[in-house]
Amino acid sequence: MHTFAAYATSFVLATLIGLERQWRQRSAGLRTVALVAVGAAAFADLGFRVMGPEGVTRIVSYIVSGIGFLGAGVILKDGTNIRGLNTAATLWCSAAVGALAGAGLLIEAGTLTLFVLAGNTLLRPLVNWVNRRPITAEATEAEYALHVVCEAKNVSDVRELIASVLAKASYPVREVEARPEASGLVELDAILLPTDAESAELDAVVAALEQSPLVSSAAWSVEATS
CATH class of the missing domain: 3.30.70.260 (ACT domain)
Known part of the structure; x- marks a missing residue:
């Protein structure tokens, strides 16, 4: 029952995160985010079943480093501009959501999902306002x-x-x-x-x-x- 709850929670929460990414036509959309979260939940659950809480700690450390390689795949450099950093960060957070669900911390997984959605939606108007400000030496490098x-x-x-x-x-x-x-x-x-x-x-x-x-x-x- 714990396994199903972990997988289902990570899937539902990642779907919420991925839907926002898919809506904005990002390179890593709904399916990618959901698979990352469910995979992280599966590894965390496996570590718990094999070695208990210590196994979760070990597995999570590998998830943190391993997701970095996946995130690097969505980062593109176009001249002096770098694209995909926000999408890579979203994948990283989605893996954290899955890891929390796999470790049985379902409330924490849901809380993190709310913050990820807030970062990708509520902060957007603030970012746009800052970007529209004129560039001056007093305001920025x-x-x-x-x-x-x-x-x-x-x-x-x-x-x-x-x-x-x-x-x-x-x-x-x-x-x-x-x-x-x-x-x-x-x-x-x-x-x-x-x-x-x-x-x-x-x-x-x-x-x-x-x-x-x-x-x-x-x-x-x-x-x-x-």
Whole structure:
């Protein structure tokens, strides 16, 4: 009876978690979450039957490490963006729900399910509000970059010009990347070391660069660091 109750509880609770993931068309949906939770419950129940409470402790330690490999499979890196972290965390929590159910802690499994659902639903408006705030050095760690366009034959001279202008403004440069464009032009992206920056100072740097006949155009940008 304990086994059936553990499996049924983990299945029902994981279905609630997985339904939210499936509704949002995540890579790990309803079936994946349910199978992870039921599998964790089965292993925890097996450990209890073979070795008692000590067996559950041992099995759970392996579940925690093993689910990490499964979670890694849903994490994708797209350029500088990383996707799937929330889905991997949901799988991890689903395994915890199953392990609790397999250990006979059904109330605790239900409580954890409520918190997982709250994290994936109730926190979403808060996350959206934070993400819509403008990026500033005062609010977050920010990475500033200068974007200077010039002719390919002037790349070396413009590199020196960028270094000189930024040195006068006391802004250290981490690296300068060159990206060829159409019509023989090259865009030089000067990435600044993470630091506080003033918009007015960066505007002055851009204005100084645009005064040079070697520069076709110049601008600066800011984005949050990972």
